[in-house]
Amino acid sequence: MRWTLPSDRVPEAWFNVAPHLPAPLEPPLHPATREPVGPDDLAPLFPMALIAQEMSAEPWIDVPGPVLDILRLWRPTPLVRARRLEEALGTPARIYYKDESVSPAGSHKPNTAVAQAYYNKVEGVPRLTTETGAGQWGSALAFATALLGMECKVYMVRASFGQKPYRRVMMETWGASVEPSPVDDPGHPGSLGSAISDAVRDAAGRADSHYSLGSVLNHVLLHQTVIGLEAKEQLAMAGEERPDVVIGSCGGGSNLGGLALPFVPDTGVDLVAVEPASCPTLTEGRFDYDFGDTAGLTPLLSMYTLGHDFVPPSIHAGGLRYHGDAPIISNLVRHGRMRAVAYPQGKVFEAALQFARTQGSIPAPETSHAIRAAIDEALRAKEEGAERVILFNYSGHGLLDLQAYDDYLAGRLDAG
Numbered sequence: 001m002r003w004t005l006p007s008d009r010v011p012e013a014w015f016n017v018a019p020h021l022p023a024p025l026e027p028p029l030h031p032a033t034r035e036p037v038g039p040d041d042l043a044p045l046f047p048m049a050l051i052a053q054e055m056s057a058e059p060w061i062d063v064p065g066p067v068l069d070i071l072r073l074w075r076p077t078p079l080v081r082a083r084r085l086e087e088a089l090g091t092p093a094r095i096y097y098k099d100e101s102v103s104p105a106g107s108h109k110p111n112t113a114v115a116q117a118y119y120n121k122v123e124g125v126p127r128l129t130t131e132t133g134a135g136q137w138g139s140a141l142a143f144a145t146a147l148l149g150m151e152c153k154v155y156m157v158r159a160s161f162g163q164k165p166y167r168r169v170m171m172e173t174w175g176a177s178v179e180p181s182p183v184d185d186p187g188h189p190g191s192l193g194s195a196i197s198d199a200v201r202d203a204a205g206r207a208d209s210h211y212s213l214g215s216v217l218n219h220v221l222l223h224q225t226v227i228g229l230e231a232k233e234q235l236a237m238a239g240e241e242r243p244d245v246v247i248g249s250c251g252g253g254s255n256l257g258g259l260a261l262p263f264v265p266d267t268g269v270d271l272v273a274v275e276p277a278s279c280p281t282l283t284e285g286r287f288d289y290d291f292g293d294t295a296g297l298t299p300l301l302s303m304y305t306l307g308h309d310f311v312p313p314s315i316h317a318g319g320l321r322y323h324g325d326a327p328i329i330s331n332l333v334r335h336g337r338m339r340a341v342a343y344p345q346g347k348v349f350e351a352a353l354q355f356a357r358t359q360g361s362i363p364a365p366e367t368s369h370a371i372r373a374a375i376d377e378a379l380r381a382k383e384e385g386a387e388r389v390i391l392f393n394y395s396g397h398g399l400l401d402l403q404a405y406d407d408y409l410a411g412r413l414d415a416g
């Protein structure tokens with residue numbers, strides 16, 4: 001029921017989906033001139049190696065040895081068959097999940113945090129700034145910079161800073177410094193967009209600092225493809241030819257992309273993005289150029305967006321509260337290679353409890369969106385009497401999200 005690989009089987013090259021996309025990616029535009037940005041425009045914020053990856057058309061990109069050494073602390077992650085959930089559902093479908101919750105920070109996010117910190121370090125940048133919502137990305141980057149002996153400054157959405165003290169404590173334990181955002185408006189609850197503005201402003205103003213983004217960008221999704229590459233190998237070990245459907249929750253698109261992108265060339269594999277009904281970027285947003293942040297400091301990205309001034313309601317899946325989406329994910333949805341579904345919070349927590357009470361593990365609220373969709377696929381397979389192979393990304397555990405579970409169990413959770 002569980003397929004593991006030895007530590008020397010962490011993929012040694014990342015899968016670049018760019019040559020496999022249904023249409024070429026549209027370039028990011030400079031926020032002032034609206035001309036395509038070049039490497040020099042991005043150099044104040046990112047190391048050259050990451051800028052090159054952002055624009056690369058090479059089908060495979062080597063993972064540096066020192067990055068592999070750190071990834072091997074928890075990778076390859078297990079592929080698990082959710083047999084007890086299948087039995088509870090009475091479905092003929094076979095449900096598999098890739099368990100990214102086993103990383104030190106408890107999610108998939110360290111896969112890119114380690115790579116990003118490494119490239120900055122080798123290019124002589126000792127300090128990184130970033131934003132964090134619920135604290136998942138901030139803790140991943142704090143972990144990565146700690147292991148590489150770098151400094152880390154995290155701007156945390158003020159509402160979460162108050163509500164999620166344990167993620168802040170994790171970041172501080174790894175040596176990061178954490179400040180509530182927006183820094184210039186102490187009465188504001190904040191948003192991911194405003195925290196990005198704070199982090200970009202900090203990095204742009206200091207020679208010793210770069211900025212690091214935990215999702216959305218091409219190089220972030222690239223680093224996450226170790227997930228799907230391992231999963232392919234493990235599914236083969238489990239005797240499966242290929243999955244029928246691959247599912248991931250989608251905030252900016254990194255855990256979904258990490259699992260799904262290596263399956264893009266495989267015809268017949270249905271790729272599904274799952275988002276919250278209260279922040280329905282792919283299902284109800286418009287496809288357009290928009291800023292990645294609230295203040296309009298970042299390049300304009302071609303993506304599905306709810307508008308950079310959209311402030312999503314404060315649902316518990318903080319990692320899915322983003323107004324935009326990765327250009328790669330947007331491209332796949334726009335051209336019909338991936339589809340998107342949205343679920344209200346109440347249905348998501350119902351699925352989270354069913355998972356916890358059958359498989360045992362308590363999922364992050366973000367992850368529970370993917371679980372909801374996997375359960376609904378399995379129920380559809382049951383109705384149709386069809387054997388179907390379902391693969392989803394177990395992007396993180398929910399052990400620091402117990403307030404959300406308490407609210408749900410006590411009937412205080414807004415079901416929308």
Ligand SMILES: *Cc1c(COP(=O)(O)O)cnc(C)c1O
Nearest residue numbers: 136215251252253254255319396
């Ligand atoms: C951040 C996060 C997400 C959403 O971000 P993506 O970039 O869309 O993957 C999903 N699950 C978990 C556990 C997260 O921490």
